[in-house]
Amino acid sequence: MTVVNGYEQSDREEHINVLNLESLEKRAKEIIPTGGFGYIVGGSEDDWTLAQNRKAFTHKQIYPRTLANIDNPDMSTNVFGIDLKTPVMMAPLAAQGLAHSKGEVDTAKAFANEGALMAQSTYSSASIADTAAAGEGAPQFFQLYMSKDWKFNEAILDEAKKAGVKGIILTADATVDGYREADIINDFQFPIPMANLEKFSEGAGKGQGIAEIYAAAAQKISPDDVRRIAEYSDLPVIVKGIQTPEDAELAIGAGAAGIYVSNHGGRQLNGGPASFDALSAIADSVAGRVPIIFDSGVRRGSDVFKALAAGADLVALGRPFVYALALGGALGVQDAIQELNHEFATTMQLAGTKTIDEVKQSKLADFKY
Structure with a gap:
């Protein structure tokens, strides 16, 4: 363990056994301190939308296909002009130092x-430059929590561009923080400074709660902000937090290069729909004009398949990979990615799909049980 400001961080660097991604949560709970674990695992209010994110994947089923004459499904894809070995990506989950010292x-x-593809958060424990350097040139996106202070936005976008990120994810669904009861119960305060904020204020993030962190964030975000960020950064801007076709149209109309369908993992508006339930209608509206990233509730390879078949181009996860991080560091995260990819490839084979394009063309069943 590494101890920072009294907070115990895992420093494990080892391979882990991964039966499935959901099994990692219980194991990580034994390692991550209570406050940090509560911040990572929790949703808003009574976690209703958080729970629906998982249940929604039972609303659609995958047709098994036989006599398809395929083997060794190819998971590679190209999205935003980036060649990837898998459509699975890292969601921009904040403060990963709560799980591991690295x-x-x-x-x-x-x-x-x-x-x-890796996406890093404004509220990361590590700096943009250090996170980018760790990837050694591999593609990364940077997620922006837009500040009320435009000089801050410019400075952090400058750093992201200098680090070589390939796109900016603008989180638009967190103009205020969701009512997260686990953080209140645990009286949670961030024990570790947030590296990207610390450049502007020494120790920024440390000793603050999530509400205090969000207080500096912009509480009014409009289509004009999408245009402004795109023009300033000269990078593709993907708008995150889209849950309706109407908002997808607003984002595209403002010049968004991508749509990110997400309900923030059930951490913002409790009582909203499951992200997967919202995906198809948004994809129909977008109609291939820009790529779609999807997250919230994904835990299985079959979930990845369903999300792609419902209209996504990339499928992101956050919590399970952070649990794997606590359990084994970089090697643990690799093991988790490999397990999810294994499940996904198995699903592709049994569904008779050789390529990602064929997965996207698959029709899902809608039987009621």
Whole structure:
């Protein structure tokens, strides 16, 4: 263990056995301190939308296909002009130092080694530069929590561009923080500074709760902000937090290069729909004009298949990979990616799909049980 400001961080660097991604949560709970674990695992209010994110994947089924004459499914894809070995990507989950002393640095190493896309958060424990360097040139996106202070936005976008990120994910669904009861119960305060904020204020993030962190974030975000970020950064801007076709249209109209369908893992508006339930209608509206990233509730290879068949181009996860990070560092995250890819490839084979394009063309069943 590494101890920082009284907070115990895992420093394990070892391969782990991964039966499935859901099994990692219980094991990680034994390692990550209570406050940190509560922050990572929790949703908002009574976690209703958090729970629906998992249940929604039972609303659609995959047709098994026989006599398809295929073997060795090919999981590779190209999205946003980036060649990837898998459509599975890392969601921009904040403060990964709560799980491991190397935080985002180890996560970036793992995703680079697996040929997968890494997204890092404004509220990362590691700096943009250090996280990018850990990937050794592998593609990464940077997620922006837009600040009320435009000078901060410019400075952090400058750093992201200098680090070589391939796109900016603008989180638009977190203008205020969801009511997260686990953090209140645990009286949770971030024990570790957030590296990207610390450049502007020494110790920034440490000793603050999530509400205090969000207080500096922009509480009004409009289509004009999408245009402004795209023009300033000269990078593709993907708008995250889209849950309706109407908002997808607003984002594309403002010049968004991608749509990110997500309900923030059930951490923001409780009582909203499961992200997967919202995906198909948004994909129909987008109609291939820009790529779609999807997250919230993904835990199985079959979930990845269903999300792609429902209209996604990339499928992101956050919590399970952070649990793997606590359990084994970069090697643990690699093991988790490999297990999910194994499940996904198995599903592709049994569904008679050789390529990602064929997965996207698959029709899902809608039987009621």
